[in-house]
Amino acid sequence: MTYRASDTRYDSMQFRRSGKSGLKLPAISLGLWQNFGGSRDYPSAFEILSYAFDHGVTHFDLANNYGPPAGSSEELFGDIMARDFRPYRDELIVSTKAGWLMWPGPYGEFGSRKYLIASCEQSLKRMGLDYVDIFYSHRYDPNTPLEETMGALAQLHRQGKALYVGISSYPREQTIEAHRILADMGVPLLIHQPSYSILNRWIENDQTIDACGDLGVGVIAFSPLAQGILSGKYNKLAKSDLGGTRASENYSLSAQRLAPRILSAVEGLGKIAKARKQTMVQLALAWVLRRKEMTSALIGVRTLEQLKDCLGALDNLDFTAKELAAIDKAVEGGMMDGRPKTELPD
Numbered sequence: 001m002t003y004r005a006s007d008t009r010y011d012s013m014q015f016r017r018s019g020k021s022g023l024k025l026p027a028i029s030l031g032l033w034q035n036f037g038g039s040r041d042y043p044s045a046f047e048i049l050s051y052a053f054d055h056g057v058t059h060f061d062l063a064n065n066y067g068p069p070a071g072s073s074e075e076l077f078g079d080i081m082a083r084d085f086r087p088y089r090d091e092l093i094v095s096t097k098a099g100w101l102m103w104p105g106p107y108g109e110f111g112s113r114k115y116l117i118a119s120c121e122q123s124l125k126r127m128g129l130d131y132v133d134i135f136y137s138h139r140y141d142p143n144t145p146l147e148e149t150m151g152a153l154a155q156l157h158r159q160g161k162a163l164y165v166g167i168s169s170y171p172r173e174q175t176i177e178a179h180r181i182l183a184d185m186g187v188p189l190l191i192h193q194p195s196y197s198i199l200n201r202w203i204e205n206d207q208t209i210d211a212c213g214d215l216g217v218g219v220i221a222f223s224p225l226a227q228g229i230l231s232g233k234y235n236k237l238a239k240s241d242l243g244g245t246r247a248s249e250n251y252s253l254s255a256q257r258l259a260p261r262i263l264s265a266v267e268g269l270g271k272i273a274k275a276r277k278q279t280m281v282q283l284a285l286a287w288v289l290r291r292k293e294m295t296s297a298l299i300g301v302r303t304l305e306q307l308k309d310c311l312g313a314l315d316n317l318d319f320t321a322k323e324l325a326a327i328d329k330a331v332e333g334g335m336m337d338g339r340p341k342t343e344l345p346d
Helices: 042-054 072-091 113-127 146-158 172-184 208-215 260-275 280-288 304-315 321-330
Strands: 015-017 024-026 028-031 059-061 093-098 132-137 162-168 189-193 218-222 294-299
Touching: 015 294, 024 028, 024 294, 028 042, 028 304, 042 072, 042 304, 072 093, 072 113, 093 113, 113 132, 113 146, 132 146, 132 189, 146 162, 146 172, 162 172, 172 189, 172 208, 189 208, 208 218, 260 280, 260 321, 280 294, 280 304, 294 304
Parallel strands: 028 059, 028 294, 059 093, 093 132, 132 162, 162 189, 189 218, 218 294
Antiparallel strands: 015 024
């Protein structure tokens, strides 16, 4: 049966301009990290992605290494594009990235021109696309001149393989410098994608988010739920009953992030969410979106029910000063250090 998008798909979504650009993104964007790899079948993937698009989620975020295995998320998304989403390509924002390990040898990760351009070409083939809307440098590489990394982004932009370019997990100083280098090349820096949540405020602490606001660069937060911790589900589970969650899979969520002080902070947030008549997920997303610099919150979901819960955040995005103060007090002892590393081995 041929997919036909809902006629009401733009009725409930809020759209925000990315910095000073002409591009607007949905307040909630969908990331395909971990949940749309080789273990995800087409019907369940399509169920989630089509529901998202039918409710105004026009932005789908990927990376070369998303899976597992690496590349499989882009391949699955490419299948959905070819079979169902092709008529709607011009309504979609598709982004991908390169920076983390993708293939063996010295040219398969970090920030060289060799790696970034080769990776973009591979990503386009996996997704069956002529271009992506946004291509990111996935992490800052201190061992490669920033001029080279930004030069590769500018080249892809000029070739039309990326309509816009962005950076991910760059601290304040490197964000400002990346913006300057690209501006000198006549290419705008569209957006920054850092981790950010109630429990992880490194972009506030080092003023990266303020720099983005000053420069006119949009911000899209990944891990706004702190990899599921802010959903409250880990407070309800004993350590022996973590099967099927990220905490049972070592590669994504360390046990240190489930320390009693963190779970205690989450418990306090649960009381605030209840008073606001929101789920904890909705509270966490609304909190991230409270900042004027924030273009979108990037969610990852395993089920359709989780997606619906996330979209419910849009029903109440306003906070009183009293509520914000209560949130800060609740998490005083449970903060995480999410600042990205800027030193790498040679």
